[in-house]
Amino acid sequence: MAKKNIEQHKAVRIAVIDYDKCQPEKCNWLCIRMCPVNRQSKECIVQDEQGKKPLISEELCTGCGICPHKCPFEAISIVNLTARLAEPLHQYGENMFRVYKHLQPEKGAVIGLIGRNGIGKSTLLNILSGNIIPNLGNLDTEASWESVLEHFRGKEIFEFIEQVSEKKIKLSYKPQQVDSIPKKFKGRVIDLLKKADEKGLLKKTAKELEIDGILEQDISSVSGGELQRIAIAAAMLKKADIYFFDEPTSYLDVRQRLRTAMLIRELADENTAVIVVEHDLSVLDYLSDYINVLFGKPNVYGVISAKKSVRNGINEFLDGFLRDENIKFRGEELRFEVKPPGELTKKKKIAKFPVLKKSFKGFELETESGYFREGEVIGILGPNAIGKTTFVKMLAGVEKPDLGRIDLNLKVSYKPQYLVPEKGKTVEELFSEDEIDSGLFESEIERKLSIKRLFPMKLEELSGGELQKVAVASALCRDSQLMLLDEPSAFIDVEDRLEVAELIKSVSEKKKRVSLVVDHDILFQDYVSDRLMVFEGEQSVKGIGRAPVEMHEGMNSFLKSMDVSFRRDTSTGRPRANKIDSVKDTEQKKKGEYYYSL
Ligand code: SF4
Numbered sequence: 001m002a003k004k005n006i007e008q009h010k011a012v013r014i015a016v017i018d019y020d021k022c023q024p025e026k027c028n029w030l031c032i033r034m035c036p037v038n039r040q041s042k043e044c045i046v047q048d049e050q051g052k053k054p055l056i057s058e059e060l061c062t063g064c065g066i067c068p069h070k071c072p073f074e075a076i077s078i079v080n081l082t083a084r085l086a087e088p089l090h091q092y093g094e095n096m097f098r099v100y101k102h103l104q105p106e107k108g109a110v111i112g113l114i115g116r117n118g119i120g121k122s123t124l125l126n127i128l129s130g131n132i133i134p135n136l137g138n139l140d141t142e143a144s145w146e147s148v149l150e151h152f153r154g155k156e157i158f159e160f161i162e163q164v165s166e167k168k169i170k171l172s173y174k175p176q177q178v179d180s181i182p183k184k185f186k187g188r189v190i191d192l193l194k195k196a197d198e199k200g201l202l203k204k205t206a207k208e209l210e211i212d213g214i215l216e217q218d219i220s221s222v223s224g225g226e227l228q229r230i231a232i233a234a235a236m237l238k239k240a241d242i243y244f245f246d247e248p249t250s251y252l253d254v255r256q257r258l259r260t261a262m263l264i265r266e267l268a269d270e271n272t273a274v275i276v277v278e279h280d281l282s283v284l285d286y287l288s289d290y291i292n293v294l295f296g297k298p299n300v301y302g303v304i305s306a307k308k309s310v311r312n313g314i315n316e317f318l319d320g321f322l323r324d325e326n327i328k329f330r331g332e333e334l335r336f337e338v339k340p341p342g343e344l345t346k347k348k349k350i351a352k353f354p355v356l357k358k359s360f361k362g363f364e365l366e367t368e369s370g371y372f373r374e375g376e377v378i379g380i381l382g383p384n385a386i387g388k389t390t391f392v393k394m395l396a397g398v399e400k401p402d403l404g405r406i407d408l409n410l411k412v413s414y415k416p417q418y419l420v421p422e423k424g425k426t427v428e429e430l431f432s433e434d435e436i437d438s439g440l441f442e443s444e445i446e447r448k449l450s451i452k453r454l455f456p457m458k459l460e461e462l463s464g465g466e467l468q469k470v471a472v473a474s475a476l477c478r479d480s481q482l483m484l485l486d487e488p489s490a491f492i493d494v495e496d497r498l499e500v501a502e503l504i505k506s507v508s509e510k511k512k513r514v515s516l517v518v519d520h521d522i523l524f525q526d527y528v529s530d531r532l533m534v535f536e537g538e539q540s541v542k543g544i545g546r547a548p549v550e551m552h553e554g555m556n557s558f559l560k561s562m563d564v565s566f567r568r569d570t571s572t573g574r575p576r577a578n579k580i581d582s583v584k585d586t587e588q589k590k591k592g593e594y595y596y597s598l
């Protein structure tokens with residue numbers, strides 16, 4: 001049977017060297033000495049002309065896997081591809097990262113991109129904005145728009161590329177890292193937005209994103225969620241042909257996520273295309289018209305899949321198998337199960353917590369009493385600033401309740417929401433501490449999260465996503481009976497999110513621990529949780545934490561308060577947000593069934 005988009009030829013090898021890690025003076029060119037092809041007097045790995053760095057010939061390399069294994073600094077990646085991809089769209093240099101295939105923005109449509117970090121997003125962004133002329137994998141001559149146009153002549157994307165080459169495409173970009181905005185911009189929120197406001201819609205946009213109350217505040221004094229919405233507003237206020245939103249939902253609660261998604265959708269019209277990279281699959285599902293999956297190996301190579309319908313794109317991603325491309329990129333498929341009420345009663349009740357009260361200046365929290373069952377995961381859902389973190393901190397013993405005594409008699413392991421890395425400590429030192437269960441680390445955690453490659457790094461050198469993974473892994477590996485995980489999915493990419501969810505579930509079950517997980521990602525919560533605790537009230541004024549209840553009851557009451565309904569995908573079982581006022585949405589709301597309908 002013919003395979004689309006992939007030419008079937010002999011196997012091809014990709015050899016990538018991370019020259020930031022490579023230190024030949026320390027290893028005395030170990031890879032060159034070890035390579036079996038070199039030992040047959042061929043020049044598979046050689047020194048470059050300056051004698052400063054190694055170069056690997058992808059033609060001569062047999063893919064034996066010795067050099068990546070032997071390199072003391074884990075600088076080499078060799079990938080054996082079974083199918084030959086066409087030439088890359090762009091390659092940064094010999095033995096460097098490359099991206100295959102292309103993406104075509106479409107006026108009036110939102111394209112959702114799913115994929116790991118480090119797999120080609122920024123390359124794509126730079127190509128779309130005309131900052132990079134793609135070299136089509138040709139490293140011998142300088143890239144030129146003439147050769148790119150020649151390459152794509154007669155193809156659907158030609159006209160778009162021509163416009164990019166003529167600098168006729170204006171792109172507006174919401175960056176991934178909003179935390180760096182206060183470092184680059186000083187002044188009031190309104191001053192930043194005025195600079196961006198090419199449409200004269202500042203007031204309207206600020207109101208829609210609910211930042212109209214903080215316009216006079218200094219940018220350095222706003223919260224992460226506010227910064228995110230300011231960055232989104234700034235991108236929306238610019239006039240552009242393409243809007244590119246890189247992770248628009250970090251720091252936002254479920255209601256803010258869906259509201260933002262709706263506003264992003266409204267940008268796509270007959271003159272405008274929208275592209276969104278997002279790791280919260282419910283949100284991506286909600287706002288996209290099409291999906292492109294980015295797969296490959298982070299920092300080694302990335303492939304942009306063909307355009308897929310939203311349902312197929314997300315389902316194929318969860319399956320780990322792309323049908324059109326006939327490529328399996330993950331060993332296991334992910335399925336969501338509807339948890340029937342009553343299932344949990346088989347698990348033993350092991351602890352009870354009382355009614356708790358805690359007040360701060362201008363805010364009070366009251367939580368109902370409840371119990372924990374052995375080996376269960378309790379998801380915690382609710383808006384921002386409603387007391388979820390305070391509740392977790394009280395259980396962890398970090399905050400003392402004003403009313404109610406925590407006497408659980410359970411050993412606690414706690415992953416806080418805000419991570420402050422201990423200065424000077426390496427990842428290896430963290431995982432060598434006495435309380436770490438090294439057996440669990442080796443058998444479960446390392447297999448899924450690949451933490452060892454970060455061992456030489458200091459905690460403060462890690463990226464947000466790496467630090468989150470390390471913090472979750474360390475909480476899971478600590479000997480405990482109660483795991484408290486506050487926003488474990490924040491900053492980590494979609495693939496790691498699914499791994500983290502799987503690990504929380506399996507460690508809780510196997511080690512018979514109770515886990516409490518605060519998170520705003522509905523798909524993540526649906527996958528990981530056995531029961532739910534819903535927080536409600538008035539943000540920043542009064543929070544009420546309801547006792548844990550069965551999933552269906554909890555999700556139903558939570559989504560009702562958000563006025564959003566979810567159905568289930570018939571093949572993967574994953575929850576899918578209904579578009580507002582769609583037939584399903586109206587039907588389900590009428591029945592009071594905001595969740596779980598098939
Ligand atoms: Fe040494 Fe690794 Fe660099 Fe080869 S890639 S020279 S083994 S550090």
Ligand code: SF4
Pocket residue numbers: 034035036037038044045056060061062063064065066067068078
């Ligand atoms: Fe040589 Fe390739 Fe084997 Fe590395 S993987 S040792 S480059 S043949």
